[in-house]
Amino acid sequence: MPVTMTRRTTLALGAAAAASTLFKPHVARAAAPFEQPPLPYGEDALAPQISARTVGLHYGKHHAGYYTKLNELVPNTPYADMTLEEVVKQSKDNNDNAIFNQAGQAWNHEFYWQQFAGGPKQPNATLEEAATRDFGGVTAMNEAIVKEAGNVFGTGWVWLLQDGDKLAVRGYQDAGNPLAEGLKPLMGIDVWEHAYYLDYENRRADHVKTLLAERVNWAWVGEQLAS
Known part of the structure; x- marks a missing residue:
């Protein structure tokens, strides 16, 4: 499938080298306002297993949307001063489902994209x-x-x-x-x-x-x- 270069794709390609070393999902990240990290590769890098079109929509619409909604929900709450990981844990413990759904999906996708970087590789x-x-x-x-x-x-x-x-x-x-x-x-x-x-x-x-x-x-x- 032909790949259309977008501004997002260009930025992702430019940031790929830095992201591959700096972006570690299990390391606590900054508190709100929460920012979606760049993809650690271009949108076409996972093809043919995942097409560039799917990556573009998944990352650019769905994943981005969780940050937008989360940043609308956390102001003037205790979650505003927490890291994303802390929000995931605390909102789950507190049964704050609206917060948890957005924070959980934001974090899940950060992990999801990172596990494909540099792959495929065999288990150590x-x-x-x-x-x-x-x-x-x-x-x-x-x-x-x-x-x-x-x-x-x-x-x-x-x-x-x-x-x-x-x-x-x-x-x-x-x-x-x-x-x-x-x-x-x-x-x-x-x-x-x-x-x-x-x-x-x-x-x-x-x-x-x-x-x-x-x-x-x-x-x-x-x-x-x-x-």
Whole structure:
């Protein structure tokens, strides 16, 4: 599919080198007003697994919209002085669903884009050993991720996470994530339809399988486990 260079694409390409080293989703980020970080690559960098058109709409419309709404909601609240990670955790604990939905989705997508940077790469020894211990191997782990993605009803995410000393796979509705539960996220696949419908139509499982096999930077995922 031809790629149309937009101002956003140009800025993303120019910022890619810096973003790849500075943007770490598990590191606390500045408090409100919250700003969407640039993509760590151009909009066409994930093709053909994710088309430039899908990335443009997903990042430029959906992801950006969560920051806009969050910044409308947090002024004159205790959340205004928190980092994004703190807002995710506190709003979940406080059952502030309107805040959590926007903050959770903003954070989820930051993690989502970063895990593809530099990929695809194979799992490092740390992740491979953990996958073998807890799932019987990397292939079995990926099969568990695909299965759980199919179990998420409607909109949501499927996450590979660290729970204590073990790896686990869990599906979450809507903006849900392991961070809000005090767990360590390692890899997350967006199974909202806007993440895949233009490229895969209703074939969610194919979307997830393709990303796991051909797009995720598993070495980066292993670094999250080791950190």
